Amino acid sequence: MGDVIESKLNETRVFQPPIDFAQKSNIDKDELDNLREWVKKDYEGFWRHFALKKIEWFKPFKKVLDDSNSPFYKFFEDGELNVSYNCLDRHLKTWRKNKAAIIWESENGNTRIMTYQELYIEVNKFANVLKTLGVKKGDRIVIYMPMIPEAAVAMFACTRIGAVHSVVFGGFSAESLRDRIEDAKPKVVITADGGYRNGKSIPLKSRVDNAVNGIEHKVDYIVTIRHIDRDVHMKPLRDFWYHDLMSDEDYASIYCEPERMNAEDPLFILYTSGSTGKPKGIVHSTAGYLLWTMLTMKWVFDIKDEDTFWCTADIGWITGHSYTVYGPLAMGSTSVMYEGVPTYPTPAKWWELVEKHSINVLYTAPTAIRALMRLGNDWVAKHNLSSLRLLGTVGEPINPEAWMWYYRYIGNENCPIVDTWWQTETGGHMITTVPGVLPAKPGSAGQPLPGIFAEVVDNEGNPVNNPDKGGFLVITKPWPSMLRTIWGDDTRYKETYWSRFNGKYYFAGDGARKDEDDYIWIMGRVDDVLNVSGHRIGTMEVESALVSHECVVEAAVVGRPDEITGEAIVAFVVLKDSADKTRHDELVRELREHVQKEIGSIAKPQEIIFTDSLPKTRSGKIMRRLLKDIAAGNEIKQDISTLEDATVLDKLKELREKMENGNGD
Numbered sequence: 001m002g003d004v005i006e007s008k009l010n011e012t013r014v015f016q017p018p019i020d021f022a023q024k025s026n027i028d029k030d031e032l033d034n035l036r037e038w039v040k041k042d043y044e045g046f047w048r049h050f051a052l053k054k055i056e057w058f059k060p061f062k063k064v065l066d067d068s069n070s071p072f073y074k075f076f077e078d079g080e081l082n083v084s085y086n087c088l089d090r091h092l093k094t095w096r097k098n099k100a101a102i103i104w105e106s107e108n109g110n111t112r113i114m115t116y117q118e119l120y121i122e123v124n125k126f127a128n129v130l131k132t133l134g135v136k137k138g139d140r141i142v143i144y145m146p147m148i149p150e151a152a153v154a155m156f157a158c159t160r161i162g163a164v165h166s167v168v169f170g171g172f173s174a175e176s177l178r179d180r181i182e183d184a185k186p187k188v189v190i191t192a193d194g195g196y197r198n199g200k201s202i203p204l205k206s207r208v209d210n211a212v213n214g215i216e217h218k219v220d221y222i223v224t225i226r227h228i229d230r231d232v233h234m235k236p237l238r239d240f241w242y243h244d245l246m247s248d249e250d251y252a253s254i255y256c257e258p259e260r261m262n263a264e265d266p267l268f269i270l271y272t273s274g275s276t277g278k279p280k281g282i283v284h285s286t287a288g289y290l291l292w293t294m295l296t297m298k299w300v301f302d303i304k305d306e307d308t309f310w311c312t313a314d315i316g317w318i319t320g321h322s323y324t325v326y327g328p329l330a331m332g333s334t335s336v337m338y339e340g341v342p343t344y345p346t347p348a349k350w351w352e353l354v355e356k357h358s359i360n361v362l363y364t365a366p367t368a369i370r371a372l373m374r375l376g377n378d379w380v381a382k383h384n385l386s387s388l389r390l391l392g393t394v395g396e397p398i399n400p401e402a403w404m405w406y407y408r409y410i411g412n413e414n415c416p417i418v419d420t421w422w423q424t425e426t427g428g429h430m431i432t433t434v435p436g437v438l439p440a441k442p443g444s445a446g447q448p449l450p451g452i453f454a455e456v457v458d459n460e461g462n463p464v465n466n467p468d469k470g471g472f473l474v475i476t477k478p479w480p481s482m483l484r485t486i487w488g489d490d491t492r493y494k495e496t497y498w499s500r501f502n503g504k505y506y507f508a509g510d511g512a513r514k515d516e517d518d519y520i521w522i523m524g525r526v527d528d529v530l531n532v533s534g535h536r537i538g539t540m541e542v543e544s545a546l547v548s549h550e551c552v553v554e555a556a557v558v559g560r561p562d563e564i565t566g567e568a569i570v571a572f573v574v575l576k577d578s579a580d581k582t583r584h585d586e587l588v589r590e591l592r593e594h595v596q597k598e599i600g601s602i603a604k605p606q607e608i609i610f611t612d613s614l615p616k617t618r619s620g621k622i623m624r625r626l627l628k629d630i631a632a633g634n635e636i637k638q639d640i641s642t643l644e645d646a647t648v649l650d651k652l653k654e655l656r657e658k659m660e661n662g663n664g665d
């Protein structure tokens with residue numbers, strides 16, 4: 001890696017913040033300049049100030065940063081607090097008590113609104129339920145749920161008693177869920193009978209049954225929320241209905257004392273893909289994480305008390321954690337939760353929601369924008385979107401065409417767009433254009449936020465300040481919401497993020513360039529991680545899923561640029577001699593389904609290409625870049641002298657020609 005970063009974008013448009021937005025924005029130019037100066041001069045004083053101001057502490061901290069055991073940094077480590085207390089209890093002392101905390105809507109039109117008071121009661125009761133089930137501080141809980149308010153209830157109930165939740169995206173398969181359960185070793189799994197998606201129902205509870213069936217780690221209890229009235233199997237003494245437990249006064253008494261947590265106690269684990277086959281359990285801390293979700297809500301989303309805020313991400317991803325649950329609720333905002341896809345029952349569903357709930361700030365992903373854009377403007381035009389005042393994107397670089405559409409048709413050229421670069425590991429936004437102050441350039445995330453020190457460096461770690469030259473994106477100072485480690489694997493934490501630049505910089509895994517205005521342009525991952533619809537998928541994960549099929553000897557997976565999903569998965573597969581190659585189409589279908597079963601539908605290859613062998617270097621490393629070019633139909637320019645067997649290339653070229661003529665798949 002490292003030799004390949006060339007800049008392709010050549011976008012020069014600049015969009016100044018709308019004047020009336022700028023007049024009311026939470027931060028103005030002077031303040032932004034001051035914040036930047038302040039943190040440069042007095043790094044600890046800056047973080048001390050905000051941590052004391054934003055968080056309600058049970059015991060305030062004295063020490064800001066402990067860097068004596070880097071890269072295992074600690075922030076505010078002698079402080080004590082509780083996240084559910086900060087997100088709920090403290091609002092009850094104010095007029096927000098009866099403010100909507102969560103506005104929920106499902107794709108079938110069902111809605112629910114939960115006030116802070118209602119959410120508080122539900123969380124307290126469920127926290128007591130978990131305690132009665134034997135859950136203690138530090139125990140793990142896996143949450144495998146649809147996008148319903150109870151998912152947030154479950155998360156807050158964990159934080160109330162100091163249990164560490166690990167939310168697993170409901171689109172992941174039973175096998176993926178099992179891997180995560182085996183790693184996190186939860187006492188309890190919380191799920192639902194099912195969820196709605198694209199007009200279909202998703203059988204969550206039965207997947208949990210499959211996941212725990214025969215595994216080594218024993219899950220004590222499975223708690224199931226009834227949501228879609230689907231028949232599920234309930235195993236006596238292990239499985240309980242949420243509503244039964246919650247209506248039992250002995251189990252679910254109405255107040256649960258919030259646990260005094262240390263600032264550095266783990267708040268949650270969230271699994272994400274890396275460049276090996278095994279997902280990494282990213283561990284986030286209690287105080288640092290909370291602080292940064294709050295500050296970014298204020299600075300980046302310009303959140304005001306009267307706003308209705310909608311982040312479209314599923315709670316199974318970090319975006320849903322930070323900007324559907326923790327950030328908005330810690331700020332006392334109204335957070336919208338939507339269960340379903342953007343295009344069901346019609347491609348107007350999201351715009352209908354914006355109008356109906358009078359949404360002010362909308363945060364979504366380029367892949368959704370592109371998918372909706374493709375369906376035409378008529379769907380948008382049917383609805384009054386004038387409540388919107390700020391738009392955001394996340395997950396991958398946004399192509400200028402999609403940016404312009406979002407700006408023009410959704411924002412009516414009246415809303416700033418914040419393109420936010422960050423990662424599961426960073427906990428919250430890192431690079432963006434503070435709205436109302438910094439102009440936006442379509443395709444660039446912008447500048448590091450105050451408190452965040454990001455650089456683009458070359459192989460040796462020297463800054464690259466040439467707008468035409470790419471390098472590696474690194475973070476040069478610790479920040480409060482950074483991951484603390486990989487669950488159970490400190491070594492992998494050090495190796496993955498800190499070894500690339502000798503422990504000096506956090507290496508994000510992205511290539512980037514910095515222009516003359518210090519705007520950072522993300523150029524994509526430089527490791528073996530794909531970005532499909534804004535979701536990280538490790539090529540190795542898909543490869544191991546493929547080779548676990550009885551007909552497959554070897555597989556190599558690469559990404560190919562895709563108009564809607566950003567990248568699409570292409571798999572080159574070597575079949576066993578025993579496989580019946582005349583069953584070509586059937587095998588393709590079988591393998592795609594197999595990957596879906598192993599990982600989930602997001603990892604299903606778009607294309608599978610059978611080949612007799614894979615191009616490898618003499619040391620046996622698969623030459624992925626070559627395959628990438630072949631998959632994309634590009635001219636092959638790279639040096640192929642290291643190829644172990646040059647005839648492979650001819651065969652692959654032949655395959656490509658076949659593909660182009662339409663008989664490849």
Ligand code: WT7
Pocket residue numbers: 272318319393394395396397398419420421422423424425445508509510522524525531534535536
């Ligand atoms: C990777 C992190 C953070 C929530 C979403 C995904 C890519 C993310 C942007 C952006 C260009 C972006 C990067 C990053 N990415 N946001 N605004 N512009 N690329 O979280 O699954 O942890 O993935 O997503 O490649 O490393 P994630």
